[in-house]
Amino acid sequence: MTQHASTRMARWVGSCSGVFAWVGVLCLSLAAVAQTAAQTTGPARTLPLSQLQSGLHFSGPDVQALQADEFANPAxxxxxxxxxxxxxxxxxxxxxxxxxxxxxxxxxxxxxxxxxxxxxxxxxxxxxxxxxxxxxxxxxxxxxxxxxxxxxxxxxxxxASKGLPLRVDVGGAAQPHWQAGAALFNRRQGQLNLSCAQCHDQHFGQRLYTDPLSQGQPNGYPVYRLEWQKTGSLERRLRSCYAGIRAETPPWGATEMRQLALYLMWRGEGLPVEVPAVRK
Structure with missing residues (x-):
């Protein structure tokens, strides 16, 4: 090989080394971005935002009328x-x-x-x-x-927020709680071995005994339930679900209840606050 050809070959190799190094840096950067995105996106939505429905949608006309009546509404x-x-x-x-x-x-x-x-x-x-x-x-x-x-x-x-859409922050310090709430929502529990998702994501609209299953949306709480004959919190409703599937119920004020509520509020994002609400 002539000296001139050797020089050209050396320059070409040097150029390629620079390109390969740049490509390597780019790949590492893209991988870091992908990893960060995966960490921040968290749980995927099972129900598209366009398909969200308040629990009132699954209530009978008598309950709907009671909620709409400003004077008769017991809440x-x-x-x-x-x-x-x-x-x-x-x-x-x-x-x-x-x-x-x-x-x-x-x-x-x-x-x-x-x-x-x-x-x-x-x-x-x-x-x-x-x-x-x-x-x-x-x-x-x-x-x-x-x-x-x-x-x-x-x-x-x-x-005071009636009609405004739910919009919780699930980033930053709230993210681990949001992810924990999602895990709770999808975890089978209790003697009946059921999860929240099985009822409220997979079978909403179908009847459980005489009543249709709702999507389990939280936008009406605190809510007046006819079965309670009083107004109750979202935590009380979640505890009722735990009892319904014969699962061990967390103590009042447990972090798990707040984590599950955070996930539910994110899951219902965009639904308007609907109080004073009435449910059966």
Missing amino acids: QLWLGQGAARWRQAAANGKSCSGCHGDVASMKGVATRYPAIDPASGRLFNLEDRINHCTTRHQQAAVLPPESDALLGLTLLVAQ
Whole structure:
């Protein structure tokens, strides 16, 4: 090989080495992007957003009429209690209205819970947030789960977002909770060996005994259920499902219940807040 040809060959090899190195860097970058995307996308949607339906859609005409009647809707009793407590001052003289003004200032709040509490790093549902304000700012006792006082305030705050779409944050510190909630939703549990997904993703619209299965959407809570003869929280409904499949029920306030609620709220993203709601 001549000296001139050797020089050209050396230049060509050098050029190729540079190209191969650039391609290698590009491939590594793309792999990193793909890995990051896989980590942040999380659970896939089983129900397309265009097919989401509120539980009211699966209710009978009598329940639908009761919810639509502003005067006959029994949840109005809890709304009234919530409105009174919103204005009521605690022993230290502070009230909800004293800090927040009219409850209309809560517009949009209910659409984004459960959410991470920045101070503690814990996953709070709306009831947790209300109790946090009650104990920290009013220096009052914790409102017990399912108490009329807590349900009334929660329903009142939720009504301020009536008609707004659910839109929770499932990124950042909330992501592991969201993924855990998805795992709970799809996990078979209890003596009946059933998962939430089997009823509410795979068989909604079909009848279980006399009633059609809904999609299990959370946009109407706190909700008045005729079987309870009172308003109840989403956590109470989830606990009822655990009992229905004969599974071990987590204690009140368990993180698992908030994780499952977070996943349900993301799953129902776009559905409007629908309170005061009535279900059978």
